[in-house]
Amino acid sequence: MHKLVVGALALVLTGLLTTGCSTIRAQVDGSTRSDSTPIEVAPVLETAEWAVNDGLVSVMVRNDDSRVLRTATVALQGVDADGVLVGVWDTDTMAGESACCTVLGLEPGEQFGLYFAVGPQAERIADVELSFSEISWAKADAEPAEPVAAAVPQDTMLGPDRTVVVARVETGEQAVPRALVQAVLRGRSGKLIAVVTGRWSCFAAGEDRRIRMELFQRVPVGTGVDTVTIDRLDTGPQPTCP
Structure with a gap:
């Protein structure tokens, strides 16, 4: 009796391995098709x-x-x-x-x-x-967020072991408790060199502030700031601003 059971299980297992390979392979590839052709998924960005x-x-x-x-x-x-x-x-x-x-x-x-x-x-x-x-x-029909502040590059200082980008941040009618500011650096030919990002706190409404963004790497001579952007940070702990 035990031999018959073992034999039957072996036949079932053999059938799964021979007829179900494409299905198993498709599942591993992230596809639900039975012909093992992967489904192309667009990248997030x-x-x-x-x-x-x-x-x-x-x-x-x-x-x-x-x-x-x-x-x-x-x-x-x-x-x-x-x-x-x-x-x-x-x-x-x-x-x-x-x-x-x-x-x-x-x-x-x-x-x-x-x-x-x-x-x-x-x-x-x-x-x-x-x-x-x-x-x-966000929802596909969501309205674009109104800019809360603007950031403008003013100067770039190149040193032997670091790079400093000076920018001016101008806030609008609302205060910005926390913000992420980002500068994109490019060479003379327009080639991307580096990205500098930092967080700042307590921008008052209508404020005009100079900030220094430090990159602890050297960049080639002739590198300049292409763009500076600022985004309000509403998540995470918020500072107590005056």
Whole structure:
């Protein structure tokens, strides 16, 4: 009796392995089709351009969706010229620094800069791939958010071990308790060099303030500021402003 049961189980298992391989393979590939053809899934954001400079990997991403991307956490995977994985970098490897790896309030058609302080091994990276988590979209018919402030570049100071971008921030009729300010640096040819990002607090309504954004990497001579943007941070602990 036991031999018959074992034999029957073996036949069932053989049938599953021979007739169900394509289905199992399709599930592993993220597809529900039975012919093992993977279904193409559009990326959350398109990688517009990326650059390596003095151990820093900077990436510009673009929102090709019709909705506003409220937030997304990004991980960077870098490979060398032979396709061998150099490393993966995210908020954990960046010591919990979320400013490096989090996209905030990205309108359709606009770009956002990310940066990853990889170190010397960044020079080995020949290609990058991004993955996204903690994704939040606004409704497709949501009204665009009114700008709460404007940021204008004023000066760029190049040093032997750091770069300082000076910008002027002008707030509107409302105070901004917390803000994320970002500068995109480009070379004389227009090539992306680096992204500088920082957080500031307690912008009063109608204020005109100069801020200094420090990048702890050297940049080539002739590097200038392409754009400076400012986004209000409504999540997380809010400061007590005067």
